[in-house]
Amino acid sequence: MWTAREFPVKLAQQRADSDDGSPGGTNAETPSGDDFSLSLVDTNLPSELEPELRSFIAKRLSKGAVFEGLGNVAAVELRIPGYRVGCYYCLFQQEKLLSQTASTDSEQKSSEYVVCFLGGSEKGLELFRPELDKYIQGLKNNMNCEESGGENHIQSYLSSWFADVVCPIQRVVHLFQEKLTFLLHAALSYTPVEVKGSDEKTKRDIHRFLSVASLQGLIHEGTMTSLCMAMTEEQQKSVTIDCSSSQPQFHNAGSNRFCEDWMQAFMNGAEGGNPFLFRQVLENFKLKAIQDTNNLKRFIRQAEMNHYALFKCYMFLKNCGSGDILLKIVKVEHEEMPEAKNVVAVLEEFMKEAPAQSL
Numbered sequence: 001m002w003t004a005r006e007f008p009v010k011l012a013q014q015r016a017d018s019d020d021g022s023p024g025g026t027n028a029e030t031p032s033g034d035d036f037s038l039s040l041v042d043t044n045l046p047s048e049l050e051p052e053l054r055s056f057i058a059k060r061l062s063k064g065a066v067f068e069g070l071g072n073v074a075a076v077e078l079r080i081p082g083y084r085v086g087c088y089y090c091l092f093q094q095e096k097l098l099s100q101t102a103s104t105d106s107e108q109k110s111s112e113y114v115v116c117f118l119g120g121s122e123k124g125l126e127l128f129r130p131e132l133d134k135y136i137q138g139l140k141n142n143m144n145c146e147e148s149g150g151e152n153h154i155q156s157y158l159s160s161w162f163a164d165v166v167c168p169i170q171r172v173v174h175l176f177q178e179k180l181t182f183l184l185h186a187a188l189s190y191t192p193v194e195v196k197g198s199d200e201k202t203k204r205d206i207h208r209f210l211s212v213a214s215l216q217g218l219i220h221e222g223t224m225t226s227l228c229m230a231m232t233e234e235q236q237k238s239v240t241i242d243c244s245s246s247q248p249q250f251h252n253a254g255s256n257r258f259c260e261d262w263m264q265a266f267m268n269g270a271e272g273g274n275p276f277l278f279r280q281v282l283e284n285f286k287l288k289a290i291q292d293t294n295n296l297k298r299f300i301r302q303a304e305m306n307h308y309a310l311f312k313c314y315m316f317l318k319n320c321g322s323g324d325i326l327l328k329i330v331k332v333e334h335e336e337m338p339e340a341k342n343v344v345a346v347l348e349e350f351m352k353e354a355p356a357q358s359l
Contacts, residue, residue: 038114042155045118049078057089057114066091066114071133075122086125089116090136094143115139117161124276127283131165168205169212169282170275173266175202175248181263182253186239187213188289189254189325197244206241213282215289258289258321289322296326297333300347304339313343314350323351 038054045053056076060066071090078085094111115136119125125132142157173180186193187210195203240251262285269277299316302309317323327347334340 042158044159052076052078053087053116053118056087057116060089061114068093069133069137071129071136073122073126073129076118084122085118086120086122087116087118088125088129088132089114090133092136092140094140115158119162119166120276124280127276127279128165132161135161135165166275166279168208169278170273171202171205172209173270173278175205177267178263179248179250180266181255181259182239182250183209183241184213184259184262184285185255185325186210186253188215188259188322189328190214191254192238193241194238195241195243197242202243209282212279213285215286215293254324256322256324258292258325261321262288292320292322293326293329296320296330300330300334300340300343303343310343310346313347317347317351327351 038058040050040054043050053076056074060072060074066072066089068091071088073086073088075084076087077083091112091114094113117125117132139154139157142154172183176183183193183206185191193206193210195206198206237252239253242249242251262281265281265285266278269281296313296316299309299313303313317327320326327344331341331344331348334344
């Protein structure tokens with residue numbers, strides 16, 4: 001684990017850590033010029049590579065390109081020409097109240113940290129930047145908590161970043177195998193999921209997967225809320241995952257051809273064992289779902305004026321593999337639009353007559 005101290009006007013420390021050899025440090029305000037220095041506190045990065053990483057971070061700090069709480073991802077070349085590794089780095093500030101001996105007043109003294117994590121490629125690590133930002137916030141909270149367990153706890157927290165942030169999706173894929181299709185369907189349809197008989201780590205992994213796999217943030221927030229309510233009312237029961245036996249069992253789960261196809265994409269990626277690849281597959285899964293949703297909405301707008309376009313809507317729903325979910329999404333979105341609502345109602349009737357296996 002690599003930590004550095006920074007000495008601008010205020011004392012600053014930096015930590016670095018990685019499961020791959022990732023360094024970490026933090027800083028609340030970006031120092032400039034030569035008014036700061038970096039001091040290594042702890043690291044698992046080989047000593048011969050540490051000066052190069054130190055130089056990289058110092059240049060970023062001196063340019064004023066780093067801001068508190070906002071992580072950055074860049075490619076860093078360490079010792080091996082032509083080989084570049086992804087580097088996440090983030091600044092944060094820890095504040096402590098120091099009692100004055102001669103006064104009842106107290107002043108704040110801040111410690112600034114730069115945390116760095118090395119692993120994978122720049123593109124791969126960028127996929128996890130939101131989660132890494134949250135991880136740094138957790139580190140900050142631990143350091144501000146007097147009962148956090150001290151230096152050993154902080155070191156353990158930092159050294160677990162790769163397993164805690166990057167690997168959950170991979171662990172879920174390996175846990176469920178072909179049954180992953182049920183989890184994908186639940187995420188896409190916003191069906192509540194209840195996990196029973198598992199340890200806390202597995203439960204966190206499953207809910208992390210569901211959170212990343214959902215379209216939240218990609219579809220209008222109001223639509224998401226209405227869709228969640230509609231799915232909850234329709235399903236009445238959440239999907240239940242029983243992990244008490246060696247093979248997880250799903251109850252009240254659904255699936256469709258779209259989710260089955262993407263499950264196979266995850267299975268193909270499992271052979272390589274690259275955790276960054278699984279996240280990319282999941283992002284592609286969401287991208288395709290959004291593309292299909294947008295295509296259907298475009299067809300619906302056309303169908304308001306054109307009966308042939310209505311047939312195109314029907315054929316699209318029938319062949320896309322996720323017609324059951326897409327129809328629910330557009331139904332919620334067009335609830336207050338009479339003409340579009342009528343088109344959706346007709347499509348619902350058509351789809352009820354279509355063979356279930358075509359969805």
